[in-house]
Amino acid sequence: MESDKPGPRLEMIPTSKIRPNPYNPNRMTKSKFLEYVAEAIHLGRLPKPLIVRQVDDYFEIIDGEHGWDVAVEVGFEAVLCEVIEADDFEAMRQCYKRNRGGDDNRVLLGRMFQRMMANKKKSIRGLAKEIGVSEGTIRNMLEYLKGAELRKHCAPETADTDIARLSLQQAQMYLSLGDEICDRWLDAGADLYVFDGFNWCRDQVVSELYMAELDKFLGSMDELRPSLELLVPLCVWWNDHSQIKCLKPYLAPVAELKFPAWILDLLPCGQDKGQLIVLVSPSEWASILQNVAKRNANASGLVGLVQAGVRLALRNAGHDLDDIVGPAIAEKLLVVQEGPEFIRNADFLAFEEQYQLTTIGGRVPEEDSLAAKAAICECLRAARTDLATNNKRRLSSQMPPEVSLVDLFIEQLSRIEQAKLQQAEAELFADRATLEQQLVAKLLLTADIRDGLVAGRNFAKCLATRLHRLENPELALIGSYVLTDGNDETAVCRWLKQVLISQQKRKTQPNRPA
Numbered sequence: 171m172e173s174d175k176p177g178p179r180l181e182m183i184p185t186s187k188i189r190p191n192p193y194n195p196n197r198m199t200k201s202k203f204l205e206y207v208a209e210a211i212h213l214g215r216l217p218k219p220l221i222v223r224q225v226d227d228y229f230e231i232i233d234g235e236h237g238w239d240v241a242v243e244v245g246f247e248a249v250l251c252e253v254i255e256a257d258d259f260e261a262m263r264q265c266y267k268r269n270r271g272g273d274d275n276r277v278l279l280g281r282m283f284q285r286m287m288a289n290k291k292k293s294i295r296g297l298a299k300e301i302g303v304s305e306g307t308i309r310n311m312l313e314y315l316k317g318a319e320l321r322k323h324c325a326p327e328t329a330d331t332d333i334a335r336l337s338l339q340q341a342q343m344y345l346s347l348g349d350e351i352c353d354r355w356l357d358a359g360a361d362l363y364v365f366d367g368f369n370w371c372r373d374q375v376v377s378e379l380y381m382a383e384l385d386k387f388l389g390s391m392d393e394l395r396p397s398l399e400l401l402v403p404l405c406v407w408w409n410d411h412s413q414i415k416c417l418k419p420y421l422a423p424v425a426e427l428k429f430p431a432w433i434l435d436l437l438p439c440g441q442d443k444g445q446l447i448v449l450v451s452p453s454e455w456a457s458i459l460q461n462v463a464k465r466n467a468n469a470s471g472l473v474g475l476v477q478a479g480v481r482l483a484l485r486n487a488g489h490d491l492d493d494i495v496g497p498a499i500a501e502k503l504l505v506v507q508e509g510p511e512f513i514r515n516a517d518f519l520a521f522e523e524q525y526q527l528t529t530i531g532g533r534v535p536e537e538d539s540l541a542a543k544a545a546i547c548e549c550l551r552a553a554r555t556d557l558a559t560n561n562k563r564r565l566s567s568q569m570p571p572e573v574s575l576v577d578l579f580i581e582q583l584s585r586i587e588q589a590k591l592q593q594a595e596a597e598l599f600a601d602r603a604t605l606e607q608q609l610v611a612k613l614l615l616t617a618d619i620r621d622g623l624v625a626g627r628n629f630a631k632c633l634a635t636r637l638h639r640l641e642n643p644e645l646a647l648i649g650s651y652v653l654t655d656g657n658d659e660t661a662v663c664r665w666l667k668q669v670l671i672s673q674q675k676r677k678t679q680p681n682r683p684a
Contacts, residue, residue, distance in 0.1 A: 178252050180250060180251070181251055182249070183229055183248060183251045185247060185249055187227075187229055188251070189228050189229070190231050191232065191261065193265065193278070194231070194269060195266070195275050196274055197274070197275050198236045203236065206240050210237075210244050215249070215250070216234075216240065216241060216249050216250065218234070220238060221234055221251070222252070222253055223256045224253060229253065230261070232254070232256065232261050233264065233265060233269055237249070259286055262289075263300075277317070277318040280312045280313070280314045281315055284312065314336075316345055317336070317341045317345055318330050318332075318333040321333050321344075323349070332356065340360045343372075344356055346372075348380060350380075351388060358393070359394075361394070361395075364395050364398065375398070378405040378409070379402075381405075382405050382421055387422075387426060400425065400431075403430070403431035404424060413446050414447070414448065415447050416448070420448060423456035424459065429472075433476060434497065435497060436473065436476045436480060436496065437455070437497055438489075438496070439496060440500070441503075441504070446497075446504055449484060449494065450480060454483045458476060458480060461475075505528055506528050509524075510543060512543075512547055513527050513528055518550060518551050518554045519550065527543055527546065530576060530579045538583060539583075542583045542586060543579070545582045545586075546575065598649070598653070599649060599664060602645065605649050606637050608649075609637055609645075609649055609652055612653055613633060642672060643665045646668045647661055647664065650664050
């Protein structure tokens with residue numbers, strides 16, 4: 171059956187009645203365009219017809235926009251065209267399939283795919299199937315389109331070309347960086363590896379810069395990497411001192427004046443109602459740094475100038491300078507104050523020893539940890555009191571370098587564990603019924619005949635019966651070897667102890683049958 175739909179026809183159409191379509195993603199380089207012009211002049215016509223469709227009173231190009239540009243350039247009044255019937259979707263489909271003479275602008279291609287999906291209300295999968303491309307191709311071009319829409323906030327005139335020239339990996343990275351950093355990164359050359367070399371991954375670097383409100387200090391063009399090398403340590407310092415209240419405003423002047431992060435260690439800190447605070451205001455801190463920056467001092471001079479400015483600000487505010495410490499010491503003081511009282515009041519320990527002893531522990535049960543720390547304090551108290559007495563002087567902050575608090579802690583934990591083990595074993599061997607039960611259970615784990623029979627009886631029941639008939643000394647001897655890690659000496663001692671107990675009972679019970 172023949173279709174009523176008219177087929178394509180060839181016509182000479184005036185160039186003035188032809189218009190390019192608004193969705194063509196194909197672009198031709200200048201050198202290729204000049205080659206095309208030369209070929210058209212040589213032939214006296216275009217090498218091939220344009221593919222067009224009629225829209226109202228003009229003809230819209232489906233394939234051949236570069237040819238029409240050449241015709242206008244050369245001055246052809248009319249060109250040969252193949253006129254076809256196509257709706258908007260079909261026109262875009264053919265535009266994509268036919269236009270292979272140049273290179274696709276990926277942003278424009280993404281925009282065309284978006285229009286096609288909206289036109290037919292298709293998903294990515296549906297469009298991919300309809301036009302015969304992979305879902306990944308459509309999804310990637312839509313990523314470029316998202317990038318261009320984001321770029322328009324910064325550079326509306328060049329957004330499409332700025333994003334279209336990126337690789338797919340660069341376009342995806344641009345989208346992942348966020349509104350402020352992405353454009354600085356793009357303008358600085360879109361280096362995929364500019365965030366490498368830090369202890370944090372790229373996403374964490376970006377996240378921390380935003381949270382610390384330092385993203386606005388990122389440089390532009392070739393200054394991006396140096397900016398990161400300045401700002402990331404500030405973020406690290408901020409994270410490391412999270413116990414101090416309202417630190418964020420103190421970061422900005424350091425970043426703005428390009429001071430190193432360690433300058434923040436000179437911030438004067440104290441406590442207010444149990445919270446750590448900075449004792450100079452952000453504006454005072456900024457003023458101190460601005461005055462120092464004018465002096466152009468080296469690192470050692472920088473420290474002295476900042477300290478002098480801080481002392482002056484504290485004195486003017488009426489603070490006692492003897493009570494002022496830096497952020498690191500302030501945080502350690504807070505840790506010690508919140509730790510066990512027996513460590514906090516141990517005046518024979520240096521402050522660093524108090525802090526170290528407070529923070530030792532890890533995953534050790536709190537009860538054992540506290541017991542070990544208390545034992546360490548008692549040992550050191552006794553040792554240092556004796557030493558102070560012998561030397562006729564008080565020794566409150568010295569510890570022989572060979573003594574390690576960590577080693578002492580491990581030693582005390584070992585003793586505590588050993589004491590617990592001995593206590594558990596003592597309780598086990600003091601309760602005959604429990605000892606018998608555990609012996610049966612342990613022996614059944616290793617016996618190959620656990621499910622078998624002994625003289626027609628179940629192995630477990632037979633074993634329990636025979637163990638029950640044993641005298642206490644022999645039961646203790648077997649239990650020592652089976653249930654504990656005791657050596658021969660321990661096993662014999664337990665046996666002998668039970669023998670003596672049995673003899674003592676016989677003496678107190680003379681009428682008991684032998």
